Each structure stands twice: as C-alpha cells, then as structure tokens.
Amino acid sequence: xxxxxxxxxxxxxxxxxxxxxxxEVLLPAEEIVxxxxxxxxxxxxxxxxxxxxxxxxxxxxxGLGLSxxxxxRVVMEIxxxxxxxxxxxxxxxxxxxxxIINYGSEEQKxxxxxxxxxxxxxxxxxxxxxxxxxxxxxxxxxxxxEGDGFVINGTKRFITNAIHAGVFTVFARTAPRDAGAxxxxxxxxxxxxxxxxxxxxxxxxGFAGSHESDVIFEDVRVPASAMLGPEGTGFKNxxxxxxxxxxxxxxxxxxxxxxLLDEGLxxxxxxxxFGQAIAKFQLIQxxxxxxxxxxxxxxxxxxxxxxxxxxxxSITKEAACCKYFATxxxxxxxxxxxxxxxxxxxxxxxxxxxxxxxxxxxxxxxGTSQILQLVTAREMLREVx
Ligand code: COS
Numbered sequence: 001x002x003x004x005x006x007x008x009x010x011x012x013x014x015x016x017x018x019x020x021x022x023x024e025v026l027l028p029a030e031e032i033v034x035x036x037x038x039x040x041x042x043x044x045x046x047x048x049x050x051x052x053x054x055x056x057x058x059x060x061x062x063g064l065g066l067s068x069x070x071x072x073r074v075v076m077e078i079x080x081x082x083x084x085x086x087x088x089x090x091x092x093x094x095x096x097x098x099x100i101i102n103y104g105s106e107e108q109k110x111x112x113x114x115x116x117x118x119x120x121x122x123x124x125x126x127x128x129x130x131x132x133x134x135x136x137x138x139x140x141x142x143x144x145x146e147g148d149g150f151v152i153n154g155t156k157r158f159i160t161n162a163i164h165a166g167v168f169t170v171f172a173r174t175a176p177r178d179a180g181a182x183x184x185x186x187x188x189x190x191x192x193x194x195x196x197x198x199x200x201x202x203x204x205x206g207f208a209g210s211h212e213s214d215v216i217f218e219d220v221r222v223p224a225s226a227m228l229g230p231e232g233t234g235f236k237n238x239x240x241x242x243x244x245x246x247x248x249x250x251x252x253x254x255x256x257x258x259x260l261l262d263e264g265l266x267x268x269x270x271x272x273x274f275g276q277a278i279a280k281f282q283l284i285q286x287x288x289x290x291x292x293x294x295x296x297x298x299x300x301x302x303x304x305x306x307x308x309x310x311x312x313x314s315i316t317k318e319a320a321c322c323k324y325f326a327t328x329x330x331x332x333x334x335x336x337x338x339x340x341x342x343x344x345x346x347x348x349x350x351x352x353x354x355x356x357x358x359x360x361x362x363x364x365x366x367g368t369s370q371i372l373q374l375v376t377a378r379e380m381l382r383e384v385x
Contacts, residue, residue, distance in 0.1 A: 017050060025042070025043060026080075034208045039088045044119070052119075053089045053118065054118065056071060056094065056101065058101065062114040068306040079254075083359070084208060087209070088209070092121075094244070097123050100123075115166070121167060125159070125238075126171065126189075134370075139171060140177075143173065150227070152195075159215045166190065182235070185231050185233070187226045188228055194220070199216065246320060246323040249366050250325070256334075260352070271344075291333040305322050320372040323366070
C-alpha cells in the first residue's frame with residue numbers, strides 16, 4: 001500500500017477545513033447574503049484565515065502555492081455553498097492575479113502578491129468591454145505612449161470585484177487595430193489613479209453578494225513600469241489566465257452539482273405524495289440518477305484535467321471541455337432538482353430557487369458554452385492539421 005505523502009496529508013486537512021467552513025459558516029450565511037447583497041465580515045475573515053485569497057499565489061509571496069489539482073479540490077468544497085462566496089476571493093487568486101504570477105516582473109510580484117495573498121488587497125481582471133465580450137481581441141481600450149508612460153482611455157464592463165479591487169489587470173491596445181490580438185498589452189492599474197472610475201454595480205438575476213461594475217478610464221496615466229509582460233503579449237496573458245480560470249470554474253460547477261443533488265435528494269426523501277416519499281417513484285429516481293451521472297462525470301473530468309495541468313501539459317482544450325461540461329451539467333441538475341421540488345422549487349423558501357438562478361451565470365462568464373465549444377473544436381482541428 002502506498003502511504004500518503006506529507007503534501008497529500010496537508011491537502012486532505014485543507015480540504016476538510018474547506019468542507020467544514022462551507023457547511024458551518026457559508027451555508028448559514030446564504031440567506032443573509034441574499035437579503036443584503038453583501039458578504040458578511042465574519043465570512044471574509046474566515047476566508048482570509050483559510051488562506052483562500054492566496055490559494056494560487058506561490059508560497060514565496062505568502063500564498064498557499066496550491067497545484068491545480070489541490071486548488072480544484074478546495075474549490076469544490078467551498079462551492080457546496082452558493083457560488084458568490086467564491087467570487088469574493090476568486091478574482092484575487094484567479095484571473096486578477098494569474099497574469100502577475102505568469103508575466104510579472106520580480107518587482108511587480110514583490111509589490112502586489114503578498115498583499116493579495118493575505119487578502120489585504122483585492123484584484124480584478126479588466127478584459128470585457130461593452131462591444132468586446134466573446135470577441136475579446138476586438139477590444140478598443142487604448143494605451144497611448146506619452147513621455148515615459150502610457151495614457152489609458154476606454155470602458156471595461158462586468159468587472160467582478162471592481163468595487164473592492166486595489167489593483168486591476170487592464171488589457172488595452174498599444175498598437176494600431178490592424179495588429180489584432182498581438183497589439184494588445186496588459187497593465188497593472190491601481191485603484192485611486194486619477195481618471196479611473198468604478199461605476200455602481202449592475203443589478204443581476206442571481207449571484208447576490210458578487211458585484212460586477214463598469215470601470216471607466218479617462219486619461220489614466222500610468223508609468224511604463226505598469227506594463228505587465230512585454231508589449232503586445234496582453235492577449236496571450238489573458239488567454240493563459242482564462243485556461244486556468246476555466247478549469248477553476250469547472251471545479252466551481254462540480255461543487256455546486258453536489259449541493260444541488262443533495263437538495264433534491266433530501267426533498268425527494270422527505271416529501272410524501274400518494275402515501276409515500278416521492279423518492280420511491282421511478283420517474284423521480286431517473287432525475288436523481290441522471291444528475292448523479294452528470295456530477296460524477298464532471299468531477300472525474302476536472303480532477304483528470306487538473307492533474308494534466310500539474311504535469312505540465314497544455315490544457316486549453318481540456319479546460320474548455322471541463323468548463324463546458326461541468327457548467328452545463330450544473331444547469332441540467334439545477335433544472336431537474338427544481339422539478340423534483342415541484343411548486344416549492346419556485347418559491348423563495350427553498351434554496352433551490354436561488355441556486356437555480358445562481359448557476360445560470362456559470363454557462364456565460366469566463367467563456368460562454370458556445371465559445372468553449374469553439375475553443376475545443378479549434379484545438380481538435382489544430383491537432384490533426
Ligand atoms: N493560451 C495562449 N495563447 C493563446 C491562447 C491560449 N489559450 N489562445 C489563443 N492564444 C494566442 C494565439 O496563439 C494567437 O497568437 P499568435 O497570433 O501569436 O498565433 C493569439 O492568442 C490570438 O488568438 P486567436 O487567433 O485564437 O484569437 P481569436 O480572436 O480568434 O479568438 C477566443 C480567441 C475566441 C478563444 C477568445 O477571444 C476568447 O476566449 N473569448 C472569450 C473571452 C472570455 O472568455 N471572456 C470572459 C470574460 S473574461 S472573465
């Protein structure tokens with residue numbers, strides 16, 4: 001028998017702590033978040049204490065330095081609770097920070113990563129624009145060289161955690177439009193820089209507690225040292241971060257699959273009709289069994305792709321497949337579990353009503369299902385070309 005390594009034992013302790021945090025702290029706070037649209041301070045403190053803000057940040061900079069597999073395991077536990085909790089720390093250890101880890105200079109890493117890892121500072125990823133969503137490379141925010149720095153002008157849309165962020169990774173054109181994706185560069189822009197405005201968050205269908213706003217750049221001056229990575233590498237930086245984030249998001253969906261299943265299973269065993277628990281009826285069992293198969297497949301895919309990433313393999317196709325499958329699976333399960341609840345699933349007294357609205361977003365953000373199908377097919381065709 002193989003004995004677990006010290007690292008595996010530490011992971012299991014962390015996964016166990018994340019499971020307890022989700023069930024003992026996050027679940028009881030769900031209703032409060034729904035009512036107030038804010039993540040309570042005691043929850044944020046708990047996230048900091050668990051090190052969630054710095055999960056992906058190397059230990060050298062104060063983070064936990066988790067591998068992709070380890071990160072996925074922790075995220076699946078946290079996302080047993082509604083997904084907005086994860087959003088609160090998700091940009092800081094995800095898209096808002098991955099670019100700094102992958103492309104940052106030693107000076108940039110030293111300046112930002114320790115504060116981000118501790119949760120003292122939060123980060124946001126500013127890629128999407130009003131007219132550049134799925135077609136991210138068509139963005140029109142511009143960074144014009146002036147003196148020894150750049151002047152940024154443009155508007156970014158749906159920027160998660162913009163109202164909390166201390167630093168934004170901003171993608172802007174530094175070359176004429178005909179340079180396409182290779183004319184885009186990334187910049188680190190700090191909150192409080194003159195000309196940077198964060199608008200009031202959008203009102204949404206679900207995901208209470210997670211805030212998405214427009215961020216407007218009007219003649220925002222940054223020094224040349226704010227550029228992240230070499231000029232013209234911004235788009236690749238964004239795509240590399242998104243590969244990671246899509247796998248992370250598949251883990252989010254996988255955690256939710258389990259929660260949704262448990263909500264449906266509990267209801268089906270408690271609710272009695274025709275003189276017995278509805279779980280005894282085979283048509284209800286079919287809904288449960290199809291959902292279990294979906295949840296099991298999602299978990300297996302995510303764990304496998306995460307191991308592949310840790311082994312140094314390119315996971316562009318795998319991350320797209322995983323996010324596509326796991327988020328669609330969560331959508332299917334949410335629909336079936338709501339159906340099991342009948343009329344009770346449509347009223348706010350039951351968690352399934354809220355979770356159903358929350359999971360709808362997963363198929364849209366960080367790459368719509370259709371973009372993920374496109375990425376998957378493109379990679380397949382590239383492999384046989
Ligand atoms: N990793 C590294 N580099 C990548 C990459 C990846 N995963 N994907 C693309 N690139 C590189 C390409 O190799 C290409 O570089 P070269 O010109 O040097 O070969 C460059 O980036 C442009 O790539 P491509 O031509 O594929 O860009 P397209 O505009 O055709 O399409 C898609 C890119 C559609 C995949 C991209 O725009 C996308 O992912 N859109 C969705 C955006 C999104 O998820 N938004 C969510 C909100 S952000 S949280």
